[in-house]
Amino acid sequence: MPGSENIRRVREYVVGMPSLPTTVTKVLEVCNNPKTSPIDLDNVIRLDPVLMGRVLKLINSAYYGLGTQVTSLARAIIMLGINTVKNLALSTAVVDRFSDKGAFRAINMDGFWRHSLCVGVTAKLIARRRGVDPKAVEEYFAAGLLHDVGKIPLNNALPDEYVRTMALADRERLPLFLAEKRALDLDHCEAGRVVAESWKLGGAIADAIAFHHTHESYRGDHGDVVRTVAVANYFANREGIGFSGNLFPDKPGPEVYGLLDMEKSWLEELEAPVAAEIEKAKVFLKLTH
Amino acid sequence: MFSLTIWGDRGSMPTPGPDTVLFGGNTSCLEIRANGRLVIVDAGSGIRQLGDKLMREDIKKGPIDADIFVTHTHWDHIMGFPMFTPIYVPGTKLRIHGPITYEEDTLDKIFGAQLSYRYWPVRQEELGAKIEYEQIKETTMDLGGGLTVQTKYLNHPILCLGYRFEFEGKSIVTAYDTEPFRNVFPTDPADPQYDADAAREGEEAAREENEKLLRFYRGADILVHDTQYTAKEYVASKVGWGHSSFEYAVNAAHRTGVKRLLLFHHDPNRSDAELQELEIFYQERVRGKTALELEMAREGRTYIA
Structure with a gap:
């Protein structure tokens, strides 16, 4: 197997x-x-x-x-x-022991970083707009920032297989998690679950990592966070902010916005503040690109 | 009987000499007795003399069997261990419990590093005693024989635990090295580093942790509290160093109905004369205003809970 x-x-x-x-x-x-x-x-x-x-x-x-x-x-x-x-x-913060400069990786980690940050910031802004208790807003950010954490081991521990997975997604126009399942018998949500277990993360963060692509069937206690991260993920992919390997992202159905009691149109208003947050982070990290 | 004997009460570094005769110059070590049970808190330089006493008296009744609770692994709290004679005696059983900062490190390595040829002529592997190490966190433990201990994280630049020992309805609590939790994030919106979320969360976290500390002290028969500084010294230049002021400890003990407060972890630069003066000053200040009894911890003194 x-x-x-x-x-x-x-x-x-x-x-x-x-x-x-x-x-x-x-x-x-x-x-x-x-x-x-x-x-x-x-x-x-x-x-x-x-x-x-x-x-x-x-x-x-x-x-x-x-x-x-x-x-x-x-x-x-x-x-x-x-x-x-x-x-x-x-x-x-050690230099990646697998970071052989010559080796090719499916996902560029700079793009991955930007995508993760964008989903974190977007999830947090949606939560604020929805009037979530300020104490809980940070959890939305953490869940968004960490939602794709399972892709890091896939990208770095299975580098060749992951390149082939991306090629499969590209060829068959599949959302990446489905291509992963087919090519690796393991998608990044399951890999993320391994990470969450190792870090002893439970609750909303672990559920966002595990269910952000299967939120429609999610029945746990953290539906708001899981769905918000799914919407934020869609937004990041749609806007092309960063890149986490998903060329054919799954689109949340209209009922998700209803469940969150939010308007889809809010997303348009988020473009400027999200861009500003990412710009701030880039300045802080002294990134030139 | 539930008692506490002070074998070391000095902060930071042993301070032998004519100016530290009365209150003592050894670093932290407490002996707690719950009937026959022996518990030691910290292995500062004071543990050497405790070891000698155990070899003189207790060994006659059988091998030494003790739990050592380390508040944290800063050097002044572990430095006496290589000179604790019972570790060289076959048959001795020690269970050493304490917090560590990262999960990658282990308590036996931190302790054992002192017993390596570069620092000491005997290696840990060569000791006669059977020693078990246990990393502990915030928890409650049943030590058997009716003795329990509850632990609480304190505020020090390294993970540090306070201990609340309870036996037959009496309690002995240690709260060193620590300073009150505080919000480390700027709260002034004009500050260039101001962040509303961090400021709010920081305020709330500090308040909640301080409340937890007060609950931890509540009703203690004996509270051994860090008082390295006066409030004036603390505010002037010692905020963030991980030590409390006399004023904070006295107020906290009074508010929580503590019966006896031992002022502990004396600054290494404080002479007997200065400590005596401070002791009288704080005793006078609370006289008639509280049922709390307070005194400077003195090396060699025993207190019954």
């Missing part, structure tokens, strides 16, 4: 999964600076799904058994202290 062998390789990769190459320089700069402000630390971690996931893992494993899942980075920094979070970020 290729699926089980692929899952094994994914699991192996996830243990030492490095942060994204797009953010690594800034992470090292911020975390090696003894005078780093808490807000810079917050900013740099929230720009990287891997760092964000691992910091959430730490805070939640530390508080394991106490009931509530902490999804806010600001809270993690206050509870664990800036040094702990800085050191954790430093230990994650």
